[in-house]
Amino acid sequence: MAKPQIGIVGFTGCAGCQLxxxxxxxxxxxxxxxxxxxxxxxxxxxxxxxxxxxxFVEGSIVNDKQEEEIKELRKKATVLVAMGSCACFGxxxxxxxxxxxxxxxxxxxxxxxAKNFPxxxxxxxxxxxxxxxxxxxxxxxxxxxxxxxxxVLIGGTPKLPNLPVCHQCKALENRCIFLEDNIICMGPVIQxxxxxxxxxxxxxxxGCRGSTLEAAYQQQVDLMIKKGASVQDVxxxxxxxxxxxxxxxxxxxxxxxxxxxxxxYGEEEEK
Amino acid sequence: xxxKIISREKISNFVDSMINDFIVIATTNKNNVPTLMEISSFExxxxxxxxxxxxxxxxxxxxxxxxFKFSRTKGITEIYMLKTTKDIETKVVVFGVRPCDITGNxxxxxxxxxxxRDDYYLALRDRxxxxxxxxxxxxxxxxxxxxxNSNDPKSGYDLMFTEIAxxxxxxxxxxxxxxxxxELYPELFEDATEEHYDKYIxxxxxxxxxxxxxxxxxxxxxxxxxxxxxxxxxxYTKDCLFCGSCTFVCPTCYCYNVKDKIAIDLEHGIRxxxxxxxxxPEFAKVAGGHDFRHExxxxxxxxxxxxxxxxxRRYNVEGCVGCGRCITYCPxxxxxxxxxxxxxxxx
Numbered sequence: 364m365a366k367p368q369i370g371i372v373g374f375t376g377c378a379g380c381q382l383x384x385x386x387x388x389x390x391x392x393x394x395x396x397x398x399x400x401x402x403x404x405x406x407x408x409x410x411x412x413x414x415x416x417x418x419f420v421e422g423s424i425v426n427d428k429q430e431e432e433i434k435e436l437r438k439k440a441t442v443l444v445a446m447g448s449c450a451c452f453g454x455x456x457x458x459x460x461x462x463x464x465x466x467x468x469x470x471x472x473x474x475x476x477a478k479n480f481p482x483x484x485x486x487x488x489x490x491x492x493x494x495x496x497x498x499x500x501x502x503x504x505x506x507x508x509x510x511x512x513x514x515v516l517i518g519g520t521p522k523l524p525n526l527p528v529c530h531q532c533k534a535l536e537n538r539c540i541f542l543e544d545n546i547i548c549m550g551p552v553i554q555x556x557x558x559x560x561x562x563x564x565x566x567x568x569x570g571c572r573g574s575t576l577e578a579a580y581q582q583q584v585d586l587m588i589k590k591g592a593s594v595q596d597v598x599x600x601x602x603x604x605x606x607x608x609x610x611x612x613x614x615x616x617x618x619x620x621x622x623x624x625x626x627x628y629g630e631e632e633e634k
Numbered sequence: 635x636x637x638k639i640i641s642r643e644k645i646s647n648f649v650d651s652m653i654n655d656f657i658v659i660a661t662t663n664k665n666n667v668p669t670l671m672e673i674s675s676f677e678x679x680x681x682x683x684x685x686x687x688x689x690x691x692x693x694x695x696x697x698x699x700x701x702f703k704f705s706r707t708k709g710i711t712e713i714y715m716l717k718t719t720k721d722i723e724t725k726v727v728v729f730g731v732r733p734c735d736i737t738g739n740x741x742x743x744x745x746x747x748x749x750x751r752d753d754y755y756l757a758l759r760d761r762x763x764x765x766x767x768x769x770x771x772x773x774x775x776x777x778x779x780x781x782x783n784s785n786d787p788k789s790g791y792d793l794m795f796t797e798i799a800x801x802x803x804x805x806x807x808x809x810x811x812x813x814x815x816x817e818l819y820p821e822l823f824e825d826a827t828e829e830h831y832d833k834y835i836x837x838x839x840x841x842x843x844x845x846x847x848x849x850x851x852x853x854x855x856x857x858x859x860x861x862x863x864x865x866x867x868x869x870y871t872k873d874c875l876f877c878g879s880c881t882f883v884c885p886t887c888y889c890y891n892v893k894d895k896i897a898i899d900l901e902h903g904i905r906x907x908x909x910x911x912x913x914x915p916e917f918a919k920v921a922g923g924h925d926f927r928h929e930x931x932x933x934x935x936x937x938x939x940x941x942x943x944x945x946x947r948r949y950n951v952e953g954c955v956g957c958g959r960c961i962t963y964c965p966x967x968x969x970x971x972x973x974x975x976x977x978x979x980x981x
Contacts, residue, residue: 514896517896526911530882534909536667537665538666542963551876577930
């Protein structure tokens with residue numbers, strides 16, 4: 364395979380994923396031997412807008428303009444990869460999809476000001492265009508990014524681990540803070556690959572990598588309540604990063620809405 | 635007989651002397667988790683306390699293990715196992731292993747050594763000596779070793795300590811390796827007299843009285859076969875998180891997955907294996923995409939069937955040793971004893 368032309372672009376998010384890639388200090392020069400980076404506005408000048416062999420997209424889509432832009436970019440990209448929580452599952456901002464959007468806008472901009480901002484759902488990239496692969500974590504796991512590039516170059520198919528965080532946590536012989544200290548941890552339902560980073564430092568898993576395959580949300584939530592979480596806590600934990608994760612959405616809108624009446628999945632306004 | 639007597643206080647000297655001559659591994663406290671790891675003094679040892687979270691198996695079948703280095707054009711370039719055995723001549727002694735864990739490791743020995751020769755497992759296993767400590771009463775409420783006949787292993791250890799009177803232990807060697815360890819430190823041991831043997835026999839009788847059977851394993855395999863479609867499986871499937879914790883803490887769970895890690899030059903790589911769990915969705919998926927156990931209920935049931943039907947029939951040993959770790963470390967409080975009782979009790 365000839366050197367692929369890759370682009371790294373960002374929509375709404377904290378730009379932390381792009382920064383994480385720059386953090387690959389030991390591998391960056393080797394990476395440049397493998398690929399040509401033609402578009403990376405955070406890191407360089409002289410960017411070219413396509414055509415891309417692989418386009419990495421960070422952030423979620425939050426307005427009309429972005430929606431048009433990503434559609435244009437998709438046309439120029441052979442492979443499109445959603446990178447990080449926002450691009451994959453909507454990220455932190457997707458929480459607003461489950462609240463009365465108007466109220467939120469009015470709180471931020473005042474009654475009059477709110478009228479200037481039409482209601483628009485926060486969308487992960489795959490709600491607007493086709494996505495070929497997902498790179499998880501908040502910010503994106505730079506080594507998984509690297510692995511992805513390597514796999515594509517040798518003609519393999521990169522695969523998500525499809526294991527829960529507990530797998531790596533037990534292998535590291537961490538104390539189970541969920542079980543023993545009643546600290547709410549999302550580990551059992553969240554996709555592994557981070558090396559159980561938070562639990563290894565005594566912090567609970569926050570869920571930034573999205574649901575694992577066939578995540579047992581009902582069981583997880585029953586357990587959270589048993590450990591003392593309130594209805595609001597549960598919504599907050601489950602929603603934190605993954606509002607547009609299909610499994611989270613399914614659970615919240617089917618099973619959980621009865622418990623948490625404040626959850627209202629907002630549809631977009633007519634244009 | 636070559637059994638000897640040692641006092642409680644001399645055990646610390648014994649362990650400290652071994653530290654000079656061997657790599658000594660014992661249960662110690664690591665971030666509030668009882669963990670098996672190398673110790674540098676007897677003070678670190680958690681003696682007479684709970685079982686380590688991850689059993690003995692991690693020493694011979696680590697959570698993640700590099701197998702070999704390969705080159706995409708030249709094939710295997712370096713096998714890590716050979717490196718391990720050549721580099722480390724020092725023997726490893728695991729001190730303070732409980733009978734259930736010894737029995738559990740015998741199951742792994744059966745699988746990796748007798749039935750199928752796993753050289754990676756053997757390289758680590760063969761340089762290890764196991765010093766056991768006899769349990770005289772159930773160590774905690776989740777223990778059901780007596781039910782699984784794992785309380786009195788006949789092999790799989792080199793030395794066994796039994797407390798025959800307060801602070802007095804009878805040390806019974808079971809292998810030449812065990813005898814040789816005792817011969818290294820003759821000043822710490824006294825010869826055992828008739829009186830000591832009498833006490834030993836009485837202690838073992840007392841031990842028998844202290845344990846009772848929670849589950850009857852006789853006939854369990856065929857009974858479970860009949861209850862293949864039991865509704866109880868579904869009931870527990872509804873509680874289970876499928877996090878796989880029970881399989882990682884289990885002394886007899888040995889399943890692993892094999893992966894490749896490619897280097898940035900795209901030419902070299904490492905093949906490694908890591909623990910896998912039959913509770914995970916892709917575990918029984920094969921080439922072509924077929925999944926033998928797609929439904930959660932089947933995955934939940936499979937582990938029980940493997941432990942209580944397949945292992946006993948295939949290897950003629952119990953697949954569960956009753957250490958109770960899966961009960962202790964289950965976030966959803968699923969108790970293997972209750973599951974079995976429920977399944978059996980259902981008409």
